[in-house]
Amino acid sequence: xxxxxxxxxxxxxxxxxxxxxxxxAVVLLILLTFDTMRQIKMGSKRVPxxxxxxxxxxxxxxxxxxxxxxxIGKKELFFGKEWSPKEAAALLHKGKLTEQAxxxxxxxxxxxxxxxxxxxxxxxxxxxxxxxxxxxxGAKTREEAMAKFLQHPEMYPTHERRMPNLKITAxxxxxxxxxxxxxxxxxxxxxxxGFSKTVSDFKAGGTYAH
Amino acid sequence: xxxxxxxxxxxxxxxxxxxxxxxxAIILFGAQLLMGLIAAIQFMYPAFLYGVFDFSVxxxxxxxxxxxxxxxxxxxxxxxxxxxxxxxxxxxxxxGKLAFWVLTAAVTVVVLVFIFIQIGPGKESSIWLIxxxxxxxxxxxxxxxxxxxxxxxxxxxxxxxxMKGQRTGxxxxxxxxxxxxxxxxxxGMFFTDNISMDQYWWWWVIHLWVEATWEVFVGTLAAYALIxxxxxxxxxxxxxxxxxxxxxxxxxxxxxxxxxFWIGTPEYWWEIGALFSALEPVPxxxxxxxxxxxxxxxxxxxxxxxxxxxGPAMAWLVTNAFGxxxxxxxxxxxxxxxxxxxxxxxxxxxxxxxxxxxxxxYATILIGMMYYGIQRAxxxxxxxxxxxxxxxxxxxxxxxLGMTVALxxxxxxxxxxxxxxxxxxxxxxxxxxxxxxxxxxMAWRTVMGVVMVVGFVYLIWDLVTIGPxxxxxxxx
Numbered sequence: 001x002x003x004x005x006x007x008x009x010x011x012x013x014x015x016x017x018x019x020x021x022x023x024x025a026v027v028l029l030i031l032l033t034f035d036t037m038r039q040i041k042m043g044s045k046r047v048p049x050x051x052x053x054x055x056x057x058x059x060x061x062x063x064x065x066x067x068x069x070x071x072i073g074k075k076e077l078f079f080g081k082e083w084s085p086k087e088a089a090a091l092l093h094k095g096k097l098t099e100q101a102x103x104x105x106x107x108x109x110x111x112x113x114x115x116x117x118x119x120x121x122x123x124x125x126x127x128x129x130x131x132x133x134x135x136x137x138g139a140k141t142r143e144e145a146m147a148k149f150l151q152h153p154e155m156y157p158t159h160e161r162r163m164p165n166l167k168i169t170a171x172x173x174x175x176x177x178x179x180x181x182x183x184x185x186x187x188x189x190x191x192x193x194g195f196s197k198t199v200s201d202f203k204a205g206g207t208y209a210h
Numbered sequence: 211x212x213x214x215x216x217x218x219x220x221x222x223x224x225x226x227x228x229x230x231x232x233x234x235a236i237i238l239f240g241a242q243l244l245m246g247l248i249a250a251i252q253f254m255y256p257a258f259l260y261g262v263f264d265f266s267v268x269x270x271x272x273x274x275x276x277x278x279x280x281x282x283x284x285x286x287x288x289x290x291x292x293x294x295x296x297x298x299x300x301x302x303x304x305x306g307k308l309a310f311w312v313l314t315a316a317v318t319v320v321v322l323v324f325i326f327i328q329i330g331p332g333k334e335s336s337i338w339l340i341x342x343x344x345x346x347x348x349x350x351x352x353x354x355x356x357x358x359x360x361x362x363x364x365x366x367x368x369x370x371x372x373m374k375g376q377r378t379g380x381x382x383x384x385x386x387x388x389x390x391x392x393x394x395x396x397x398g399m400f401f402t403d404n405i406s407m408d409q410y411w412w413w414w415v416i417h418l419w420v421e422a423t424w425e426v427f428v429g430t431l432a433a434y435a436l437i438x439x440x441x442x443x444x445x446x447x448x449x450x451x452x453x454x455x456x457x458x459x460x461x462x463x464x465x466x467x468x469x470x471f472w473i474g475t476p477e478y479w480w481e482i483g484a485l486f487s488a489l490e491p492v493p494x495x496x497x498x499x500x501x502x503x504x505x506x507x508x509x510x511x512x513x514x515x516x517x518x519x520x521g522p523a524m525a526w527l528v529t530n531a532f533g534x535x536x537x538x539x540x541x542x543x544x545x546x547x548x549x550x551x552x553x554x555x556x557x558x559x560x561x562x563x564x565x566x567x568x569x570x571x572y573a574t575i576l577i578g579m580m581y582y583g584i585q586r587a588x589x590x591x592x593x594x595x596x597x598x599x600x601x602x603x604x605x606x607x608x609x610x611l612g613m614t615v616a617l618x619x620x621x622x623x624x625x626x627x628x629x630x631x632x633x634x635x636x637x638x639x640x641x642x643x644x645x646x647x648x649x650x651x652m653a654w655r656t657v658m659g660v661v662m663v664v665g666f667v668y669l670i671w672d673l674v675t676i677g678p679x680x681x682x683x684x685x686x
Contacts, residue, residue, distance in 0.1 A: 011379065011445065014452035021456050025463035032482070033410075039476050040406045046474050047406050067552075089403070096403045098332025100343030106266035111409055111473040112556035114345050116624075117253070117265045119639040120556055122472075129636035154261070159640045161256040164264045172332040183405055189480070191472035193552050196635035203637075 046187040050088035053078045053181050059126050059195055067190025078181070079143055079174055088178070095179025098172040107163075110183065112191060118163065122192060125177075125184035128199045133158075146180070147173040215677060219589030222293040224300035224367075227307055229587055231286030232580045234314055236670060238279035239573075241321075243663050245272035250656040254649070267328050270341075270348050271321065276568060277346055278317055283576035284427060285364055288384065290583050291434050292368065295384075296375025300367050309363040316356045320349050337401060344408070346416055347398045354399050361392045379448035383455055384430045391423040406474030413469040420568070421490065421538070422462035428534070428575055429454040432501060435527055435575070435582060439520045442504045450500045457493035465490045471548045472555055480548045487546040491539030501531040520585050521595035522676070525603055526578030533570020533607075541566050541614070553629045558651075559621030566614040580673060588677040590684050598672035605665025612658030620651035 007013045043049035056073035075082065083091060099105075105114035108121045119127075130142045136156055139145035149156055150173040153163035168176065215233065217226045248268040251258050259268075292300050300306060323340055330336030337343070338351045349357070365388060372385045398415035402408050433451045436442035467483025505528070518524045541563040545554040554560065585593040624642050632638030642648060 009449065011449045011452060014449055014456060015379075018452045018456035018459070022459040022463070025459055029463055029466065032478075036410065036470070036475050036479075037407075040404070040410065040474050042404045042407075046476070047404055050403075093403045094332055096405065096408075097334065097337065097401075100401075101330045101332050101336035101341060103266050103270060103329050103341055103343045103348065105343060105345045106269045106348075107264075109556040110405060113409060113412075113469075113473070114556070115266070115269050116556065116558055116561055117249075117269070119636045120634060123634075124636075127635045158636075159644070161640075161643070162260070164261050166329060167331075169331070175332065179405075186406055186474040188472045188474055189477055191552055191555060192629065192634035194630075194633040196638065197633040198631065199633065199635060199637055202632060202641070 048072060048182070048185045049085070050092040050178075050182060051083065051085050052185045053088055053091070053178050054082050055185075057125065057181065057185050059123055059184070065190070067193060068195060069190070070185045070187055072185060078178070079141075079147075091175050091178045092182055094172065094175035095177070095182075098168065098176050099179055102166045102168065102172075111186070111188060117161070120192060121180060121183065122186075122188060123184045123195050125181040126195065128196050129158075143174075143177050143181070146177045150176055215584060215587060215674060217587050220587055222299050223303045224289045224293050224306070224371075225583075225586065227300075227303065227310060228286040228289035229583050230307075230310055231282045231289065232583055234317075235279045235282035235286060235576070236580065236673065238275045238282065238317075240666060240670065242272055242275035242279060243659075243666055245269070245275060247656070247659050247663060250652070250659050253652045254656060263325075264328075267324065271324050273346055274324070274348055275321075280424075280568075280572050280576060283579065284424075286583070287431055287576065287579040288364075288368060288388075290579065290586070291380075291431075292371055294438075295378050295381045295434070296371050298371065298375040301370040301374055302363075302367050305363050306367045309360045312356065313360045316353055316360075320353050323350070324348070334401075344398070344412055347412065351399070354395075358392075358395065358399075361395070365389065365392055378444070379451060380430050380433050383426065383451055387423055387426045387430065387455075391419065391427065394418050394423065409473040410470070410475060413466060417466045417469055418463070420571075421465055422459060424572060425458045425462060425493070425534075425538075426455055428530070428571060429458065429497060431575055431579060432497065432527060432530070435523065435578060436501065436504050436508075438582065439524050439527070440505060440508045440518055442508050446504065450496075454493050454497055454500070457489075457496060461486050461489035461492060468546050468548075468551070471551055484547050488543065490546075491535070491543050494535045494539040498531040498535045501527060517592065519591070520582055520593045522593065522599040522603070522672075523578040523581040523585070525595060525599070526574050526581065529603065529607060530570065530574035530578065533566065533574050535570075537563070537566030537568070537570030537614070541618075553625045554621065557621050557624040557629065558617050559625060562614050562617035562621050565617060566610065569610045577669065581676075584673060584677045585680075588681040590677070590680045592684070593676070593680050596672060596676055596679065598668050599676065602665050602669035602672050605668060606662050607665075609658045609660075609662025609665055612661065613655050616651045616654040616658060620648050620655070623647045623651065 040047050052072060054075055056076045058071040058073060059068045060071045062069045107115050107118040110121050112120060112122060130145055133149060134142060134145040137145045137148050139148055150168050151170060152165060154165050215229065217229055220226050245268045248259065249265055249272055252265045252268065289300065327340055330340040340350055342348050342350055368388060369385055372381050394415050397411045429451055433447045436447055437444055464482055465487035467479040468487040470479035470483060545551050545559055623645060627645060628634060628638045628642035632641060
């Protein structure tokens with residue numbers, strides 16, 4: 001390139017700038033990835049260990065953080081028993097495998113990602129709808145209602161759009177419920193916001209009916 | 211039908227192979243539209259094919275056909291430009307042809323399994339043989355490994371041709387970018403019980419493809435096409451390309467953060483994601499200006515009579531400049547800040563953005579490259595748009611814009627009613643889905659989808675007939 005040319009029209013300048021900027025972005029991404037991996041590993045504060053299924057889970061507004069956060073409460077039985085760390089991990093493994101093998105993500109969203117044909121499942125375990133479903137299905141507990149629904153969703157229609165029967169076995173259904181319960185314990189920075197906060201108003205006849 | 215496109219005037223085997231990739235790409239594009247139509251109808255009439263060919267199946271094939279047809283058209287474009295840029299026949303082209311047949315056979319098997327077997331039991335074997343169940347990356351693991359092998363062969367072709375032949379700036383960017391593009395696929399090839407970890411790496415593939423490496427790929431294609439179609443000056447085009455690389459990677463790599471707001475990852479991604487993804491439209495403006503500026507400049511220079519050597523390709527290239535900016539830039543920016551995204555994340559708003567962005571940024575320029583391939587295959591000096599070319603682009607663009615508007619309206623309604631008003635649960639979701647506003651939007655989406663399908667019929671009809679017709683007229 002002739003000396004009289006401005007640096008702004010120099011290919012060499014832009015090529016080098018592109019390389020430096022890309023390199024910087026990649027290095028920063030890698031460093032942040034190391035930190036994020038540490039913060040989201042299984043058993044961390046943000047992503048609790050599989051044994052969280054042995055606990056009551058809630059989703060409460062935190063004044064400090066300005067949004068809802070999962071609250072891990074006292075112990076409660078899950079499918080009538082307390083699961084050892086090994087059993088809980090195996091159950092979660094089976095649940096995640098089933099979630100993928102049944103292609104849940106191409107109708108639902110998980111952590112907000114997926115398809116938009118059915119409700120988001122991020123906090124599905126906490127959905128007040130399961131109280132109604134428990135009565136409809138005739139189940140003693142929430143987990144039992146969820147497991148029965150997942151095995152035969154076509155038997156419990158709530159809307160015109162129904163979940164199809166995906167030939168989910170009893171064992172797979174139990175594992176899926178564990179997967180959903182575990183997902184509800186993940187700290188998602190307040191997503192979804194105001195989860196089901198107005199359901200009782202809505203059921204009373206409308207959002208503003210009191 | 212597509213074998214009626216001839217290759218007689220192509221000097222290089224590489225370019226003939228490129229045309230093979232284009233043929234499969236256009237068929238898969240058709241499959242994508244068909245599946246989209248089924249899914250759109252299911253939104254309106256949920257009983258349609260319920261229990262036989264459920265929404266999840268139609269949607270899975272819809273988005274996988276999308277990714278695969280675009281990859282086919284991208285690989286086809288590279289085989290087409292490779293001898294032009296390097297001045298030599300592609301190294302190891304025989305192996306490249308073998309890889310094409312292996313890939314096509316594998317894609318056929320995967321699609322048949324998706325359609326007829328659909329899902330499997332909750333075991334590792336399902337992930338390996340049937341369906342990986344991760345949006346966009348549903349292809350089972352055996353196919354992942356096959357894809358990696360085929361891509362390695364493709365990369366071997368590109369890299370060694372580049373090393374042996376002439377090394378242009380365009381090819382330098384192409385070679386470096388393809389390495390990143392291919393390497394990133396590996397980030398999606400593992401199983402974990404941890405859904406947050408799963409999504410973290412899943413986005414490395416999805417985002418760093420479509421918002422970084424694919425965009426740079428489009429930049430290189432546009433650079434090559436501008437030189438070929440309107441005689442743009444290589445020095446100018448290559449300088450712009452480096453600026454685009456700087457801006458695309460500078461914003462797009464850390465723009466990845468806007469997918470890490472809500473998946474369990476730390477809060478600092480809010481700031482990083484917001485800042486860098488807010489910058490993501492900037493290079494798209496630059497690319498838009500670049501194409502239009504070059505067009506105006508080259509066509510009006512020196513008082514010569516302007517000549518566009520390939521009318522349809524240029525039309526699609528300009529549509530790409532608009533569409534990329536509008537779909538990826540504007541529609542992406544709409545909901546990229548966490549303060550908005552907490553409500554819009556995972557709604558029809560995302561679908562509106564996804565449709566216009568994939569179409570505007572990628573489908574357009576790849577269709578343009580197919581027209582350019584046909585021009586070369588028939589040795590036509592100047593390819594003019596036919597009535598069918600015009601109908602195709604008009605109906606396809608109109609249909610896509612209509613779908614985007616409909617989905618955006620559906621998105622607004624879903625965001626405000628389901629998310630903001632009713633709090634995102636099961637009941638909230640179905641209340642919003644049942645409102646007349648949502649139903650009207652979904653009906654319009656289907657109507658506009660049909661418009662697009664009619665446009666596609668014109669497109670495929672044009673692609674098959676324009677070559678012989680124009681070749682005949684040019685020879686008269």
